Amino acid sequence: MNSPLFIETIRLSDGVLSNLVYHDLRLNHTRKMSLNQSDAWQLGRLIQVPKEYQTGLYKCRVTYGLHLENIEFEIYQPRIIQRLRLVNDDNIEYNFKYKNRASLMALAEQKGEADDVVIVKKGLITDASYANVAFWDGSRWVTPDTPLLAGTRRAALIAEGILTPQTIRTEDLPTFSSVRLVNAMLDFQSTPPIEIRNISY
Known part of the structure; x- marks a missing residue:
């Protein structure tokens, strides 16, 4: 049976990844509780931001399971929510x-x-x-x-x-x-x- 996949969505503003302490805490808690993995990952070391994403606001999406599956970057466009x-x-x-x-x-x-x-x-x-x-x-x-x-x-x-x-x-x-x-x-x-x-x- 395949293990489930999880994601972390991280704010990337002018090349800086935000709030990594809390993303690391959640990711490693998920890996321990759902995947029985006790080693600690550090997203700041796993994510290399390409030069083209060093300026502006982007969404960095990390997909993982037992292993790191994918790291993607996309321009962030906030949704307009009024109701x-x-x-x-x-x-x-x-x-x-x-x-x-x-x-x-x-x-x-x-x-x-x-x-x-x-x-x-x-x-x-x-x-x-x-x-x-x-x-x-x-x-x-x-x-x-x-x-x-x-x-x-x-x-x-x-x-x-x-x-x-x-x-x-x-x-x-x-x-x-x-x-x-x-x-x-x-x-x-x-x-x-x-x-x-x-x-x-």
Whole structure:
């Protein structure tokens, strides 16, 4: 039986790979828990950035399993997200960053006229289809303590004290004024917030 494949998506800005400490932590945790591999990889040593990608903003995608499978670079074009829709799936599991995202994509297809979905599992807010989420309560940014996937940018923002994890239920949403998407490619401070009223049920 073939081992599953996993990915790390890393922000590459003007030749600099961002947040590698947290990418290394997640990658090596995945390798240990899912593949029974105990040696530690360092992405900074594995990734050689070609000259043509030294200027500008790119997405570096590392695909791996038992072995390093592929390293790709592509120009990053952020998606414009203005409206979100809640979708329910009480059985979804995505606790490692699998290359196969079919379960998430199936939920994303339920977005209707919105731009993306926010997934609800057993009444709790988890993630958007491709990002963690953070909500503004008027004094601080809080992020669900029940994410499907604990993202690297989310981990860094929690460590910096910018995000506070807490349980967020669907009925709690009206207590917030806005939501921001959080992932490795997005600069949190400059990512436009989405008003809570633009989340449909």
